[in-house]
Amino acid sequence: MTDLSIDLGFMKLKNPVIAASGTFGYGIEFAPFIDLNHLGGFIVKGLYYSSREGNPPPRLVETSSGLINAIGLQGIGVKRFSEEILPCLIDYDTSIIINVCGEHEDEYAAVVDLLNHQPGISAYELNISCPNVKKDGKCPALDPETTYSVVKLVKKSSTRPIITKLSPNVTDITEIAFSAQEAGSDAVSLVNTFLAMAIDPNTRKPKLANILGGLSGPAIKPIALRMVYQAAGRLKIPVIGMGGICTGGDALEFLIAGARAVEIGTANFIDPEATVKIIDELDNFCRERKIGKLETIIGTMK
Numbered sequence: 001m002t003d004l005s006i007d008l009g010f011m012k013l014k015n016p017v018i019a020a021s022g023t024f025g026y027g028i029e030f031a032p033f034i035d036l037n038h039l040g041g042f043i044v045k046g047l048y049y050s051s052r053e054g055n056p057p058p059r060l061v062e063t064s065s066g067l068i069n070a071i072g073l074q075g076i077g078v079k080r081f082s083e084e085i086l087p088c089l090i091d092y093d094t095s096i097i098i099n100v101c102g103e104h105e106d107e108y109a110a111v112v113d114l115l116n117h118q119p120g121i122s123a124y125e126l127n128i129s130c131p132n133v134k135k136d137g138k139c140p141a142l143d144p145e146t147t148y149s150v151v152k153l154v155k156k157s158s159t160r161p162i163i164t165k166l167s168p169n170v171t172d173i174t175e176i177a178f179s180a181q182e183a184g185s186d187a188v189s190l191v192n193t194f195l196a197m198a199i200d201p202n203t204r205k206p207k208l209a210n211i212l213g214g215l216s217g218p219a220i221k222p223i224a225l226r227m228v229y230q231a232a233g234r235l236k237i238p239v240i241g242m243g244g245i246c247t248g249g250d251a252l253e254f255l256i257a258g259a260r261a262v263e264i265g266t267a268n269f270i271d272p273e274a275t276v277k278i279i280d281e282l283d284n285f286c287r288e289r290k291i292g293k294l295e296t297i298i299g300t301m302k
């Protein structure tokens with residue numbers, strides 16, 4: 001029997017595979033396709049205090065090996081989520097993580113404050129890195145000081161561990177990651193999407209109504225892997241890696257680079273069973289090589 005479990009210090013996962021925010025609905029939508037109990041965890045769509053419509057369509061466009069989205073964090077808001085969705089999730093035997101959003105620092109704190117009173121949540125993932133909410137792609141995770149300030153404030157309000165989700169749209173990822181750690185973040189997750197765009201040459205119009213969006217999927221994997229490697233080399237807190245992971249082999253690259261867990265995003269749109277297939281592939285990899293504990297592979301790049 002392979003032991004796929006992972007200890008993040010503040011949270012134990014039955015395996016390192018977590019479904020990424022925004023690509024897995026509120027979790028419950030995937031219950032007809034996979035057994036949610038198999039997952040290491042899942043992260044629900046980003047939640048603000050109030051409901052939001054997001055950006056006008058078109059807001060998704062496929063590119064070579066990738067997807068550009070400008071959803072703009074559409075959602076039902078934290079109150080409705082707590083009343084209508086969370087009660088359907090808490091009996092699953094997996095880690096439920098809430099992706100927390102805010103227009104300003106106080107809103108992040110207010111969302112966390114409301115969720116603190118709800119049962120069944122393992123951690124908060126602080127989304128300070130969405131590139132398609134502001135027209136120019138700006139977000140707190142582009143700057144070490146704003147990162148520090150929002151993480152510090154939310155950490156004070158939170159009764160649960162905080163995972164700070166970082167943006168790849170920066171020159172030095174280690175500087176921002178370090179800021180999150182110094183502000184008290186329990187872990188960081190990276191990467192969110194890369195600021196991107198696409199144009200239809202026939203109409204000369206942008207393919208997204210928002211013009212700019214965030215690129216995800218296999219196209220970003222090598223750059224995401226490099227950033228995870230750099231962040232893991234600098235930080236004491238755990239790094240959760242993501243960006244284009246579609247197979248067990250992809251997940252292993254991130255673990256070997258130093259990630260203690262991985263998130264699976266766009267792959268869920270290609271195959272709703274992607275997460276459980278990746279878990280099976282990790283298990284097979286370990287069995288074939290007689291690796292008794294998957295955790296021993298983390299950060300072992302030669």
Ligand SMILES: Cc1cc2nc3c(=O)[nH]c(=O)nc-3n(C[C@H](O)[C@H](O)[C@H](O)COP(=O)(O)O)c2cc1C
Nearest residue numbers: 020021022046069127191192216217243244265266
């Ligand atoms: C349609 C879509 C919606 C997303 N929504 C969120 C979100 O609500 N919160 C968040 O932190 N990240 C969001 N993301 C980013 C993903 O969680 C992930 O960081 C990114 O897509 C990179 O991983 P991937 O290449 O495996 O998709 C979204 C991504 C996509 C494609």
